[in-house]
Amino acid sequence: MKSGxxxxxxxxxxxxxxxxxxxxxxxxxxxxxxxxILQDTYRKQxxxxxxxxxxxxxxxxNRILNADGEELSRLAVQLLRSERAxxxxxxxxxxxxxxxxxxxxxxxxxxxxxxxxPQEDLPVELFLTLLMKLEYNESGVYIGITPxxxxxxxxxxxxxxxxxxxxxxxxxxLDLEALFATDVFSYQVSLGECLVVTKVGEIIxxxxxxxxxxxxxxxxxxxxxxxxxxxRTSKQAWHNYTYDxxxxxxxxxxxxxxxxxxxxxxxxxxxxxxxxxxxxxYKDNLLEKRLQPxxxxxxxxxxxxxxxxxVALGYVxxxxxxxxxxxxxxxxxxxxxxxxxxxxxxxxxxxxxxxxRETPFVIYRFDIxxxxxxxxxxxxxxxxxxxxxxxxxxxKRFSEKELCVRMDADxxxxxxxxxxxxxxxxxxxxxxxNADARGNNIKYPVRFKCGIYPVKKQDHDIDVMIDHANxxxxxxxxxxxxxxxxxxxxxxxxxxxxxxxxxxxxxxLAENEFKVWLQPKWDIYANRITGAEALVRWERADxxxxxxxxxxxxxxxxxxxxxxxxxxxxxxxxxxxxLIEEGVAPLPVSVNQSRLLLHSPDYVENVEKLIxxxxxxxxxxxxxxxxxxxxxxxDEMIGIIRRLKLLGVRLSMDDFGAGYxxxxxxxxxxxxxxxxxxxxxxxxxxxxxxxxxxxxxxxxVDSLGMxxxxxxxxxxxxxxxxQRIGCRKVQGYYFSRPVSEPDFIRRYYKNGSEN
Ligand code: C2E
Ligand code: CA
Ligand code: CA
Numbered sequence: 001m002k003s004g005x006x007x008x009x010x011x012x013x014x015x016x017x018x019x020x021x022x023x024x025x026x027x028x029x030x031x032x033x034x035x036x037i038l039q040d041t042y043r044k045q046x047x048x049x050x051x052x053x054x055x056x057x058x059x060x061x062n063r064i065l066n067a068d069g070e071e072l073s074r075l076a077v078q079l080l081r082s083e084r085a086x087x088x089x090x091x092x093x094x095x096x097x098x099x100x101x102x103x104x105x106x107x108x109x110x111x112x113x114x115x116x117x118p119q120e121d122l123p124v125e126l127f128l129t130l131l132m133k134l135e136y137n138e139s140g141v142y143i144g145i146t147p148x149x150x151x152x153x154x155x156x157x158x159x160x161x162x163x164x165x166x167x168x169x170x171x172x173x174l175d176l177e178a179l180f181a182t183d184v185f186s187y188q189v190s191l192g193e194c195l196v197v198t199k200v201g202e203i204i205x206x207x208x209x210x211x212x213x214x215x216x217x218x219x220x221x222x223x224x225x226x227x228x229x230x231x232r233t234s235k236q237a238w239h240n241y242t243y244d245x246x247x248x249x250x251x252x253x254x255x256x257x258x259x260x261x262x263x264x265x266x267x268x269x270x271x272x273x274x275x276x277x278x279x280x281x282y283k284d285n286l287l288e289k290r291l292q293p294x295x296x297x298x299x300x301x302x303x304x305x306x307x308x309x310x311v312a313l314g315y316v317x318x319x320x321x322x323x324x325x326x327x328x329x330x331x332x333x334x335x336x337x338x339x340x341x342x343x344x345x346x347x348x349x350x351x352x353x354x355x356x357r358e359t360p361f362v363i364y365r366f367d368i369x370x371x372x373x374x375x376x377x378x379x380x381x382x383x384x385x386x387x388x389x390x391x392x393x394x395x396k397r398f399s400e401k402e403l404c405v406r407m408d409a410d411x412x413x414x415x416x417x418x419x420x421x422x423x424x425x426x427x428x429x430x431x432x433x434n435a436d437a438r439g440n441n442i443k444y445p446v447r448f449k450c451g452i453y454p455v456k457k458q459d460h461d462i463d464v465m466i467d468h469a470n471x472x473x474x475x476x477x478x479x480x481x482x483x484x485x486x487x488x489x490x491x492x493x494x495x496x497x498x499x500x501x502x503x504x505x506x507x508x509l510a511e512n513e514f515k516v517w518l519q520p521k522w523d524i525y526a527n528r529i530t531g532a533e534a535l536v537r538w539e540r541a542d543x544x545x546x547x548x549x550x551x552x553x554x555x556x557x558x559x560x561x562x563x564x565x566x567x568x569x570x571x572x573x574x575x576x577x578x579l580i581e582e583g584v585a586p587l588p589v590s591v592n593q594s595r596l597l598l599h600s601p602d603y604v605e606n607v608e609k610l611i612x613x614x615x616x617x618x619x620x621x622x623x624x625x626x627x628x629x630x631x632x633x634x635d636e637m638i639g640i641i642r643r644l645k646l647l648g649v650r651l652s653m654d655d656f657g658a659g660y661x662x663x664x665x666x667x668x669x670x671x672x673x674x675x676x677x678x679x680x681x682x683x684x685x686x687x688x689x690x691x692x693x694x695x696x697x698x699x700x701v702d703s704l705g706m707x708x709x710x711x712x713x714x715x716x717x718x719x720x721x722x723q724r725i726g727c728r729k730v731q732g733y734y735f736s737r738p739v740s741e742p743d744f745i746r747r748y749y750k751n752g753s754e755n
Pocket of ligand 2: 592654
C-alpha cells in the first residue's frame with residue numbers, strides 16, 4: 001500500500017518553498033555581486049579617467065610653462081638690443097604687453113629691478129651668483145625650482161629665468177598655485193589635488209586645500225609614509241612610483257590608506273621644467289559620496305526585486321495550495337455521488353487497518369443487480385440519485401472506521417467491521433437505499449450483488465483484497481436468490497472454469513456444439529408419453545458432454561443465455577417442422593426460457609416469427625419460465641405471457657415450490673401448466689403433513705383449470721403416490737433420463753409409440 005497524498009502535497013509545497021528561497025537568495029547574491037561589480041567598474045572608470053585627465057593637465061602645464069619661457073626669451077632679446085639706460089622702461093613696457101604680473105631683472109650695474117623698480121635692499125651679488133648657477137636648456141631658458149635664497153623675495157618656489165647677456169638675467173616667479181586654480185586643473189582639484197614635486201619628493205607647489213600639505217607633510221614620501229596603511233600593496237606602489245620617477249616615466253599607483261580608502265597618485269615629469277614632477281592624487285572617500293546615489297539606487301532596485309519576489313512567491317504558494325486542493329478533490333472525490341473515490345478508499349483502508357489492527361475488517365465489492373434496467377427505465381438522472389443514495393445512506397448505518405465509495409458506473413466498494421451485526425446493518429442500509437428509491441418513484445428494487453472478502457491479519461495489499469472481493473462478486477448472478485458471495489480459494493478455480501467457458505461460448509454456438517436433449521413427460525394414467533422437455537447439452541468436439549448445470553449459470557450471468565435459449569427454441573421448432581414435413585405428428589415440447597430472454601426487446605415478435613416460419617401448430621410449444629421472472633415488473637410480464645398465449649404457445653411455471661412460491665401467482669398469471677420442482681417433490685413426499693400440502697396443491701391447480709407436471713420422479717412408489725393424488729403427468733428418471741434427439745426420435749417416433 002502506498003503512503004498518503006498529504007505527504008505528496010506537502011512535498012510539492014516544500015519544493016515550491018525551497019525553490020522560492022533559492023531564487024530569492026540567488027536574486028540577493030546576484031544583486032550584491034552586481035552592486036560590487038558596478039562599484040568596481042565605477043572605481044576603475046574614475047581611476048582611468050583621473051589618469052587621462054592628469055596626463056592632459058600635465059601637457060597643458062608643460063605648454064603654459066614653455067609659453068612663459070618663450071615669451072621671456074623674446075623679452076630678453078628685446079632687452080639685449082636696448083640701451084642700458086632704457087632697460088627700466090623696456091621692462092615696464094614688456095610687463096605691460098606680456099602676461100606676467102611680475103617681471104624681475106638683475107645686472108651688476110642696475111641692481112635688482114622688479115617691474116622696472118630698483119630693489120635697493122636686495123643683494124645683487126647673491127642674485128647674480130644664484131641665477132648663474134641654474135641649468136639653462138638649449139633654448140637658454142630655465143624653468144624650475146627657485147633657489148632657496150631667492151624664495152623669500154620672489155614669493156614662489158618655482159621660477160623661469162633667461163640670461164640677457166653681459167651677466168644680466170630676466171626672470172619671473174611661477175605662481176603654480178594660481179595656475180592650479182584655473183579650469184585646466186578643475187577636474188583634478190574637484191576630485192583631489194595637484195602638486196608639483198621634485199624628483200626626491202619635495203613639494204614645490206600645491207593646489208588649494210591640499211590635504212597632503214594640510215597634514216603637514218613636507219615631502220610626498222613623508223605624506224605616503226604617514227598616510228598609507230603600511231601594507232605590502234602600498235609599499236609596492238610606492239616602490240613603483242620611485243622607480244618610475246628615477247627613470248623619468250609617468251604612470252599612477254594606488255596606495256591603501258590607514259582609514260581604509262585608496263589613494264591614487266598620478267604622476268608625470270614636467271618636461272619643460274628641470275627635475276620637476278606634476279602629481280595629481282585623490283582619495284576614494286570622495287568617490288564613495290559620488291557612488292552613494294548609485295549604491296542607493298542598486299539597493300533600492302534589489303529591495304524592489306526582493307519584495308516583488310516575495311509577493312510572487314506568496315502568490316505561487318497560494319496558487320499551488322489552491323491547485324493542490326483542486327487536485328486533491330479531483331484525486332479523491334467522485335463527481336457523480338459527491339462521495340470519495342477509489343484512491344481515497346485505498347488510503348483510508350490502509351490507515352484504518354493500521355490503526356485498528358485488532359479489529360476484524362471485511363471488504364464488500366458490490367453493484368446493483370440489473371442497474372442497467374434502472375438506467376434505461378428511469379433515465380440517468382434518477383439512476384444517479386440511486387447511486388448518491390448508496391453513498392449517503394452508508395454513513396447512517398456505519399461508523400467512522402467504515403467507508404463506502406463508488407468506483408465507477410454502479411460499482412461500489414465498502415470497508416466494514418466484520419462483527420456479528422454486519423449482515424443486519426448491511427440489510428438495513430440496503431433497505432434505506434430502497435426507501436429512497438421508492439420515494440423517488442423508482443419501483444424497481446435496488447438489490448446489492450456483493451462479493452465479500454474478510455481481511456486477514458497477514459493481508460497488506462489493498463488492491464489484492466479488492467480483487468478478491470471482486471472475484472467473489474463475479475460469481476453472483478443477477479438473478480440468484482443469494483446475492484452475496486464470500487471469497488474462497490475454490491472461487492478462483494470456478495472463475496477459471498467460467499473464463500474457459502466464456503472464451504468458447506460463441507464458437508460453440510456457431511459450430512452447433514449445443515445440442516437439444518429431450519426428456520419425456522409421462523401420462524401415468526394412460527402410461528404413455530405425452531410430450532418432452534428440451535434440455536440443452538454441450539457436446540464438445542472431443543465427444544465429452546457438458547451438463548447444463550455447469551454452463552447455464554455462467555450464461556445467465558454474462559447474458560449469453562439470451563442467444564442460447566433462442567437458439568434452442570428455434571432448433572426445437574425446426575425439428576418439429578421437419579417431423580411434420582415427414583408426416584409425423586410431433587409431441588409437444590417445452591423449452592426453458594430464461595428471464596433475460598423474456599426481457600429482451602421484441603421477444604414476443606421473435607417468437608411469433610419462429611412460429612410462423614416453421615408453421616408450428618398451436619399447443620405444440622410450451623415455454624417454461626420460473627417464478628423469479630415475476631419478482632419485478634410483474635404487470636409487464638403478465639402482458640408478455642398473454643401475448644405469447646395469443647400465438648398458440650402454452651406457458652408453464654417451472655420449479656414450483658423451489659423458492660418462496662406465492663399461491664397468489666397461480667390466480668394472477670394465466671399459466672397452462674404448473675411444474676412441481678423435483679427437489680420440492682422429493683422432500684414433500686417424506687412425511688404425511690407435506691404429502692397433504694402436495695395433495696392440496698395438485699387439487700387446487702387442477703381446480704384452477706391448470707395442468708400439473710411433477711418433476712424428479714424416480715421410483716414406482718412415487719408414481720403410485722402421484723397417481724393416488726390425481727397428478728397425471730410426470731417427468732423423471734423413472735421413465736427416462738433426458739436423451740439426445742436422435743435417440744428420442746428413435747425411441748418415441750420410429751417405433752410408433754407416439755400414440
Ligand atoms: P429444469 O428446467 O428444472 O430441468 C429439469 C432438470 O431435472 C433437468 O436437469 C433434468 O435432467 C433433471 N431431472 C429430470 N428427472 C430427474 C430425476 O428423476 N431426478 C433428478 N435428480 N433429476 C431429474 P438438467 O438437464 O441437468 O438441467 C438442469 C437445469 O438447467 C434445468 O432445470 C434448467 O433450469 C436448466 N436448463 C437446461 N436446459 C436449458 C435451456 O435450454 N435453457 C435454460 N434457460 N435453462 C436450461
Ligand atoms: Ca424446466
Ligand atoms: Ca424444473
